[in-house]
Amino acid sequence: MSTTAVIDVEHLNLQYGDFHAVRDLSFQVRRGELYALLGTNGAGKTSTLEIIEGHRDATSGTVRVFGESPRDRRAVRPRIGVMLQESGFSPDLTVRESVGLIGTLSGRTDVVERVLDVVGLTTRARTRVAQLSGGEKRRLDFATAVWGTPELVVLDEPTTGLDITSRDDLWASVDRLREHGSTVVLTTHYLEEAQQRADRIGLMHQGALIREGTVAELTATLPASIRFALPGTTTAGPVQVPVAATRQPDGRLLVETFDLQGDLLTLLTWARANDIELQQLDAGPTRLDDVFRAVSA
Numbered sequence: 512m513s514t515t516a517v518i519d520v521e522h523l524n525l526q527y528g529d530f531h532a533v534r535d536l537s538f539q540v541r542r543g544e545l546y547a548l549l550g551t552n553g554a555g556k557t558s559t560l561e562i563i564e565g566h567r568d569a570t571s572g573t574v575r576v577f578g579e580s581p582r583d584r585r586a587v588r589p590r591i592g593v594m595l596q597e598s599g600f601s602p603d604l605t606v607r608e609s610v611g612l613i614g615t616l617s618g619r620t621d622v623v624e625r626v627l628d629v630v631g632l633t634t635r636a637r638t639r640v641a642q643l644s645g646g647e648k649r650r651l652d653f654a655t656a657v658w659g660t661p662e663l664v665v666l667d668e669p670t671t672g673l674d675i676t677s678r679d680d681l682w683a684s685v686d687r688l689r690e691h692g693s694t695v696v697l698t699t700h701y702l703e704e705a706q707q708r709a710d711r712i713g714l715m716h717q718g719a720l721i722r723e724g725t726v727a728e729l730t731a732t733l734p735a736s737i738r739f740a741l742p743g744t745t746t747a748g749p750v751q752v753p754v755a756a757t758r759q760p761d762g763r764l765l766v767e768t769f770d771l772q773g774d775l776l777t778l779l780t781w782a783r784a785n786d787i788e789l790q791q792l793d794a795g796p797t798r799l800d801d802v803f804r805a806v807s808a
């Protein structure tokens with residue numbers, strides 16, 4: 512991956528009247544990267560993407576896409592495939608006609624049959640948009656990002672409303688776009704999808720970017736946890752275990768640690784030596800969900 516910035520956002524502000532929706536936002540997306548912009552409802556993710564896509568003007572600050580202003584549509588637009596939260600295809604067009612229209616508008620070349628196949632709508636090609644299910648409409652929206660394998664793909668909540676198989680299919684198609692060198696920027700509320708796939712994550716809250724980094728960098732800021740129950744100790748009282756633990760409302764004990772492996776070894780060694788069974792044991796690193804909750808609390 513080269514370090515060239517495909518997207519460069521500097522001190523971006525967006526106001527809707529008196530309401531400050533995006534506040535002094537700066538981030539870069541490098542060529543070939545998958546960057547996930549995550550955040551609470553109303554954090555300003557879609558507004559930010561709309562400015563990057565050239566659909567909305569910033570109140571202040573600078574946004575460059577491929578080094579150009581996204582408002583320079585002739586220079587930038589053919590190089591971007593955008594999957595909006597709702598594309599608003601005409602309900603009277605068939606799926607095939609809609610995909611053809613995407614092709615005409617995109618300025619890129621591709622083949623309708625190929626794109627129908629990639630988004631899994633070949634058997635629905637003659638169906639009118641009005642008759643598609645919610646998930647099928649979402650797959651048609653995805654065709655806008657797939658057509659012509661754009662250099663930059665912007666996906667706004669791409670998997671919302673998709674069943675698990677369709678989600679897997681969509682991610683497989685995203686993987687193929689990336690194999691062809693596409694840079695991907697997305698928003699999602701499915702944090703595990705970002706955790707599995709994002710090279711870097713920007714976490715927004717109330718218009719501002721409050722954390723940024725790889726999953727490992729973000730989760731390193733919070734302790735990992737070990738949870739277990741000891742036989743016969745479900746009531747309150749001092750707990751005799753070799754690592755600091757607090758009792759949870761469900762009666763289990765919680766160890767929060769920045770040394771997961773060491774503390775787990777200490778605990779298991781102690782349990783073995785004292786012939787104690789650690790019941791309902793689970794241990795794991797901090798998840799993105801925990802970072803997200805800590806940030807939005």
Ligand SMILES: Nc1ncnc2c1ncn2[C@@H]1O[C@H](COP(=O)(O)OP(=O)(O)OP(=O)(O)O)[C@@H](O)[C@H]1O
Binds near residue numbers: 532
């Ligand atoms: N056209 C508009 N006019 C006025 N306020 C708007 C407009 N569009 C968005 N907002 C407000 O700006 C804030 C940011 O909205 P935005 O859609 O960017 O958030 P988001 O992070 O994408 O949220 P979600 O995760 O809920 O989709 C919200 O409080 C929203 O109500």
